[in-house]
Amino acid sequence: MKTGRALTGTERTIAWQAASLLLGYPDERLLAQRPLLRRAVAGLPGAVGGPLGRFLDHLDAAPPSELAADYVATFDHRKRCCLYLTYYAYGDTRERGRALLRFKTAYREAGLVLDDGELPDHLSVVLEFAATADPETGHRLLTGHRAGLELLRLALTEARSPWGAVLEAVSATLPPLSGDDRQAVHRLAAEGPPEEEVGVQTYGGPVMLPEPRVRTAAGTARGGEA
Numbered sequence: 001m002k003t004g005r006a007l008t009g010t011e012r013t014i015a016w017q018a019a020s021l022l023l024g025y026p027d028e029r030l031l032a033q034r035p036l037l038r039r040a041v042a043g044l045p046g047a048v049g050g051p052l053g054r055f056l057d058h059l060d061a062a063p064p065s066e067l068a069a070d071y072v073a074t075f076d077h078r079k080r081c082c083l084y085l086t087y088y089a090y091g092d093t094r095e096r097g098r099a100l101l102r103f104k105t106a107y108r109e110a111g112l113v114l115d116d117g118e119l120p121d122h123l124s125v126v127l128e129f130a131a132t133a134d135p136e137t138g139h140r141l142l143t144g145h146r147a148g149l150e151l152l153r154l155a156l157t158e159a160r161s162p163w164g165a166v167l168e169a170v171s172a173t174l175p176p177l178s179g180d181d182r183q184a185v186h187r188l189a190a191e192g193p194p195e196e197e198v199g200v201q202t203y204g205g206p207v208m209l210p211e212p213r214v215r216t217a218a219g220t221a222r223g224g225e226a
Contacts, residue, residue: 007045007173013131014040015048015173016138020127022055022166023083026067034059047172051165058162074163080155081163085121085141088148106141110134123149127170143174150177 007015018041024030034056041052059067074081082088086103090096103120107113110133114120130138142149153171156164 007048009135011044011048012139012173013135015044015052015169016127016135017131018052019166019170020124020131022052022059023124023127023163026059026064026071028064031059031064045172048169051168051172055162055165058165062162070162074156074159074161078155078159081152081159081161083123083152084119085123085126085145085148087121088151089145103141106137107133110137121145123152123170139174142170146174146177149174 018037021030021033021037038053038056041049041056043049044052062070075083086096086099090099100120103126104114107120107129110129112129112133114125118125120126126138126141130142149167149171153164153167156167
């Protein structure tokens with residue numbers, strides 16, 4: 001996807017921070033941030049700000065109970081809509097554990113650690129890291145899982161999920177799919193992720209991430225404000 005012009009660094013980080021929040025569980029705190037998010041995305045190019053604005057319209061229109069139920073049904077009950085990026089490439093294999101370690105190492109090298117209980121490849125967490133801590137490394141992590149992101153976008157679009165608009169905006173902040181990425185998307189769509197159960201926590205239960213948080217090694221929290 002293309003934005004029509006290159007995003008500035010500031011625009012890209014605003015888009016990533018907004019998308020990070022909008023992919024979190026739609027609780028009262030997220031709903032209270034709608035005016036702030038509206039202001040944040042208003043100045044973004046149409047290919048990025050437009051989809052985010054449409055999703056904010058959905059947050060305004062849908063009852064909170066419906067939003068919460070739809071979130072769980074979408075992301076916790078559909079394998080193709082998994083928000084954990086390494087799942088698409090590695091499934092539940094041993095290689096996925098090594099991939100998770102690469103995410104943790106990237107965060108640690110930036111002076112950050114995750115709050116307890118959060119896997120480092122959750123898309124909300126990766127976007128927050130990219131927006132607030134290390135845009136260059138965050139961009140590398142996202143593009144390294146470009147095929148999985150595209151498969152997630154396609155799955156949400158096919159399901160007519162409102163969260164598809166958020167993935168559309170995220171995709172618009174990244175380079176177009178390469179030939180290798182396109183082949184990976186086709187393979188994943190046809191075959192699915194590798195299967196080798198090894199006890200790695202996956203997308204199983206509800207993901208309650210209204211505000212993905214990372215913190216410095218010294219323990220200072222960094223929350224998600226767009």
